[in-house]
Amino acid sequence: WxxxxxxxxxxxxxxxxxxxxxxxxxxxxxxxxxxxxxxxxxxxxxxxxxxxxxxxxxxxxxxxxxxxxxxxxxxxxxxxxxxxxxxxxxxxxxxxxxxxxxxxxxxxxxxxxxxxxxxxxxxYSEGNMVDYGQKYELKEEHLTMEQLRSWGFPLVSSMVQLNRSDVMTPIIAWLAAAPLRATVTEFPSLAVLGGSGSGKTSLLAELLRSWYGLKEEHNLSRGSTPYGLTQWALGTNALPVWYDEYRNQARPENLDMVDQLLRDAWTASSSSRGGYGEDKTKVRTMKVTAPIVVSGESEFEERSHIDRAIIIKLPDKNAPNGMNVEQFRIFINSIHQPGRLGRQYMEWVAHQLQIGGIVPPERALDRQEQGNKILHWGWNLFTRFAKEMLGVEGLGELDLKKAEDARDAADEHAVLTALGDAIESEGVDQQGRKVAWLQENAHGQKLSIIALRPHQFHQWAIRSGYRFPGNESATRSWLTERFSDAMRTNTGRVQYSDLFNKRIQLRGIELVGVMEAIEEDIRG
Structure with a gap:
């Protein structure tokens, strides 16, 4: 040969x-x-x-x-x-x-x-890389302006009507900014959260299929390994990678993996990890370059995730302004192939970059402000594309009410973050006694409880620089409402009630809840 x-x-x-x-x-x-x-x-x-x-x-x-x-x-x-x-x-x-x-x-x-x-x-594809053609579709087409607008105009006009403006405009803005992730140093992930039946998975599935021809999400509750799921986030800097079923019932090792991806994706940084691939003893350096989308029922508890993400929490029931998601799916099937919108948009973006028509936003000092800047940038690009190429005008302003509400509520999570830090660093009061600790379950179940001395914990948190949304009484009330029906004060040993319906994850540990204690009692 x-x-x-x-x-x-x-x-x-x-x-x-x-x-x-x-x-x-x-x-x-x-x-x-x-x-x-x-x-x-x-x-x-x-x-x-x-x-x-x-x-x-x-x-x-x-x-x-x-x-x-x-x-x-x-x-x-x-x-x-x-x-x-x-x-x-x-x-x-x-x-x-x-x-x-x-x-x-x-x-x-x-x-x-x-x-x-x-x-x-x-x-070129290295031997161990994933094939993005398995999950995405961005076929090249040569369309006239008339052909482009014949399907693009009704598609975009109906897309923005799928839910409230404070839900749709930030999601679309993020999708428009995602292909340009490589042009900015810090880029937020997108988290679409909501209860069962809220429509989050259906909404994202149709949006990502329409934009990037995505055929299937990565489900954290199924049999995929953390290594396999991680590879998709390492091989692209432009295609959104979607992880669904972010909730406590998902596989713990997959949740841990996504938690780390959310941290690394902010700056497209590298982290070294072992236990992945065929050789479990080998430490691998993984650089998370992809724009990350997460959806599920569990809210973010860690400040590091809250500050690095655009969080959109859907109401319990889908509230479309006009067309519902199922109608939208049928509609886009009838007028265009999956990924056509994203392909045309990326061709427009490439041309704009060539002629200097796209300028990345200046970097903000605050993470939340940086996330807002990315959204404003993305929305501006999308409205320009829609007007110039699809003939769509009057899309309105970017509505950040949902995203800002999620961040305002996140101040409460400072209590939980401080709780995790107090346990990990073995925070003590001025007499050298622990303010919080893990109390292992006496029945051999793989669950734990945090034993907490509320007054001492609150004083320690203030000394450590945490900003809580209220005084000590407010902290106690928030913990009571979040974790138990009745926090109990005891003088002899740790007591706790049945909190099994309020399990949470904290630093990889599944917790039944938090109870109040006077002194540390390991035997309790």
Whole structure:
């Protein structure tokens, strides 16, 4: 068989580090199929045999002498071949060169950008990476303005009517900002929360299907492993990754994983973790680059999550202004294919980036203010796109009432955050006695209770810099209402009532509740 090199490629890892050079080429007897070969594939005979087997060819020699000879021949052709960059990260690249482009795998849809930019980039997939074409669909289409508006105008006009404006406008604004996540340092996750039957899953499913052709969410209650779920958040900087069933009944290891993703996604930062993949002992560095969407029944309890997310809490019953979600699903099936809106929007964004028509917002010092800036930016981009490309005007202003209400209510969670810190740091009063501690369940169940000395805890929290929404009496009342029917004062031993209907998660520990204690009594 004969390999013909067509492009010289510089390979890159998930960041900017070059990990190998390579070539794009084709077999002389199969010119229609593109293939990639790296210097790593020709480092020795075993690697060459493995590469050949993957491409249904035979490599007879096991020695390194011949693989190096082939690599030398390819390198001699390199100066005469078009030079392109290959990236494994699906999403936005080329900003530093003035040729912005959304690099896509062939299974998902062709790369989005100018013809010149598209010629400079190619996507490659490492062996352990997920295939975004399995869950997303962004097919390329060449539409006239009349064709675009024939389905785009009614689609957007009905989309904004699916719920109240303080629900729909921030969600749409976030979806519009998501493909540009790589242009800002800090980007919030989106959390759509609500009780059973509130319509959160149905709403997100149709919005994400319409925008990005998403076929299925990642369900935290099903059999997926934390490692498998995490991989989707590492391989893109533009496609929203959705985790559903965020609630106490989900698999604890999956909840822990999502909690860490929410922290890391804010700055697209890396964290080192073990226990994932085939080799459980190996520590892996994971950089969370994707925009994250979470939905479920459990409210965020940790301040680190509240400050890093746009939280939209749906009312118990869906309250559409016009069309309900099921009608919307039928409607979009009749007028356009999944992902068409997102594809057209990303093509518009790529062009605007090319001509300097998009300027990222200045970074805010406060996390909540940064989240608001991202939403205003996203809403502005969406309304511009809707007017210029779809002919939709009068979408109104961004309504942040729901998001702001969620953050105002979050002040109460400072009590819970302080509670977790008091236990982890073994906070003590001025006499050196603990203010809160875990009381293990005496019946062998995997549940715990927090034993708390309210007066001493409140004093410790104030000294530690926490800002509670009221005085000591308010703190006691909030804990009583949140965790038990009657907090009991006792003088001899810890007592607690049946609180099993109010279980919560705190720092990975499932709690039955909180009860009041006078002194620490481990035996109690």
């Amino acid at each position: 004969v390999l013909e090199a067509t492009k010289y490629i510089r390979y890159m890892s998930l960041g900017d580090e070059t990990v190998a050079t390579g070539f794009e080429g084709r077999f002389s007897d199969d010119r229609g199929r593109r293939l990639l070969i790296t210097s790593g594939d020709l480092k020795n005979g075993a690697a060459a045999v493995d590469w050949s087997n993957r491409h249904r060819r035979v490599w007879f020699s096991a020695g390194s002498k011949w693989t190096q000879a082939v690599l030398s021949l390819l390198n001699e052709d390199a100066p005469f071949l078009p030079r392109v960059d290959a990236v494994s990260l699906v999403g936005l690249h080329g900003l530093d060169r003035g040729t912005p482009v959304f690099v896509m795998p062939e299974s998902l849809g062709s790369t989005i950008g100018s013809e010149i930019a598209k010629e400079q980039w190619v996507h």
